[in-house]
Amino acid sequence: MFRPFSLFVGVRYTGARTRNSFISVITLISALGLMLGVAVLITVLSVMNGFERELQTRILGMVTHLSVHGREPVEDWRALADRVLREPGVKGAAPFVELQGMLTHRGTVAGLMVNGIEPEAERNVSIVGDFMWEGELDSLVPGEYNMVLGYGLARKLGVELGDKVVLVLPEASLSPAGVTPRFRRFTVTGIFRVRAEVDSLLAYVSVSDAARMARQTDTVEGVRLRLDDLFQAPRVGWTLQQTLGNGYYTTDWTRSHGNLFQAIRMEKTMMTLLLSFIVAVAAFNIISSQVMLVTEKRANIAVLRTLGATPGMIMRIFMVQGTLIGLAGTGFGVLLGILLATNVSDIGQWIESTFNAHMFDAYFVNYLPSELQWGDVGVIAAIAMLISFSATLYPSWRASRVQPAEALRYE
Template sequence: MFRPLPFFIGLRYTRAKRRNHFISFISAISMGGLVLGVMALIVVLSVMNGFDRELRQRILGMVPHATITAARGELTGWQDIQKTVESIDGIEASAPFIEGQGMVTSNGQVKGMMLYGIDPKLEKTVSILPDHMTAGSLEGLESGSFDIVLGEILARSLGVSVGDKVTVVLPDAAVNPAGIFPRMKRFRVSGLFAVGADLDASLAYIHIDDAARFMRYKEGVEGLRLRMDDLFAAPRLAWDAAMQLPGQYYINDWTRTQGRLFQAIQMEKTMVGLLLTLIVVVAAFNIVSTLVMVVTDKQADIAILRTFGAKPGAIMGIFMVQGSVIGVIGTIVGTLLGILLALNVSAAVEFLEMILGVTFLDPGVYFISDLPSQLLWSDVVMIASGSLLLSFIATLYPSWRAAKTQPAEALRYE
């Protein structure tokens, strides 16, 4: 079978046992560096993708994709507005809400919170809250019962559980014959939820009718929560919905309330990726040093090939093939190991925890108990392509130096 001369000799040099074992050692180090760098990049980016996915599912499952509120006062006739909004393509569902800031106190403990009045039947269409109830149920919130659902961390800090009483205090003042007092009301804890992050320490839910009475809404609600098919279309769809409604409305979306968090995650992913890319760059520099030493070691061979009529381009191709083989093998092995580890990173962490006797992700501290991983093939292709490109570029200078070898100079002392 016909094989080009540079390809044949380059592979022969790669397979042959060198007289200089130090060169072989440097070649192995170069290949190992590529394997380690490519594997680390794939695993770390997969883990960061997993964290990003978990945050999106948990936080944006609780936080509204978008909201529509009245420009002034209460949002009245919200049922008609809901029908108009849900007729827009891209908006999956909507639900009314009443929102207020306040404090909750029990057993001598006082905590700040966001209090939401919701319709339990409609809330499950726009929120993942019903799927993360750890005690009681969202349907247990009934009009007039003045029950409350708390996050697990908030309930733990107050020392309460299902069936206990808590006092909710609003910043509005109420005037009575005894003087001026903040508005407060006793509620019974009917359920607990745990979705992760800081939400479990800052959110509480009551029935929307109880919220209207407590916060003195006369005949309307504060606004509508919207759930979109596509998260990134939320700003445009919320604006389209407001434009189709008569009157003036305020619109808000998750890119304003939570956008900075996800921008920070994306920036962190980019910076970590760039730092880990340095491992691949160092391995590519090792290829340069390896080939420079090989060229020096093979001066006589290069001179003989040149006297037999080999052109400078053929000499250059020999060493480009030899360096590229190191890059290809290192990239392939690193990619396969990275994919394997990224798909089984949770099992690997559990094994390390069992061997070392430590807990890396304590559920009491972090909002997850295992290491999430989401392998994106676009990342794999980008990393493998970048590694191959760096390996190829690393072969150019040593190969060019080999092609410039003068036969007479190289054979003078032979």
């Protein structure tokens, strides 16, 4: 059977026992350190991917991916929706009227953003219907002046279903009593909760009721769009701007929430860089164990040289041995990391239930999210193997420089 000399001897050296047990311990520690570093890196990145997914689902599920605004009030929003839905990548469209004002209830006042929506169409662009805490989104019937509040806003005002609240708009109206702010009484018919900042800032009313409050009867400001890929919002917006002409303009989520996702991605990058030092430390252990092994094997190296082995062969022998150690550490680390990443949510829930520790109540999710991405696993494994291979170069080069006469002089 054909066996490459360097590979055969390198594998034999890896499996053979050394006379110095300390070297074996250092080698084992090197492999274990590499395994733990890879596993921790995979687990942490999976958790960060999970938080990014939840942010994208919950926050950007409530925030519009892309909006098309009319420079003048839009009379036929369905015709506009039909036009924008022809653009590739646009998944849904719904009309809107936005109002800013204050909500009062029994002397308590809170500022808020009011979205006038059409409940059936809103489900195509928002997840609010899936996160109703109480009541129904369909209760926003035109002309009945009903309102759906965020959970935080409802708690701040102390309102429940059926309570009356007063919406006050900053626009002034002329009346016999003079200049007065515009206001209207609404009935709370629903409360939504997505565990995000919008719970304390946002309320929904019927689009026709909002249009009346804004004195835009039977018109809307534009349509909100949901995209297949929200990160394509600037490109799709630019294309729609060119298609629709000067009568419309577009805005997308990157202008209002782009900094949030940039911060998360930067944090993920920095965390990857910092945790990579764990793998680097394990690689230094590989260097130390290989240097000690070369020192112990000086006589064997000399014998191989006298039998005709070239310095390149000797170097490849120890490169094979170090690479096998790195391969073992990386392989077991990947398996452990995948196991932890796929079960970290259950582990977090077990810790909370066992020790009665509510670790995630302060966050917008009440559990530890995790999303394993195979691309991350491949990159981490490749980096670990590259670092491990690089760690074998110096000890292997040093082994190739051993002189047979010097090594055998005192044997």
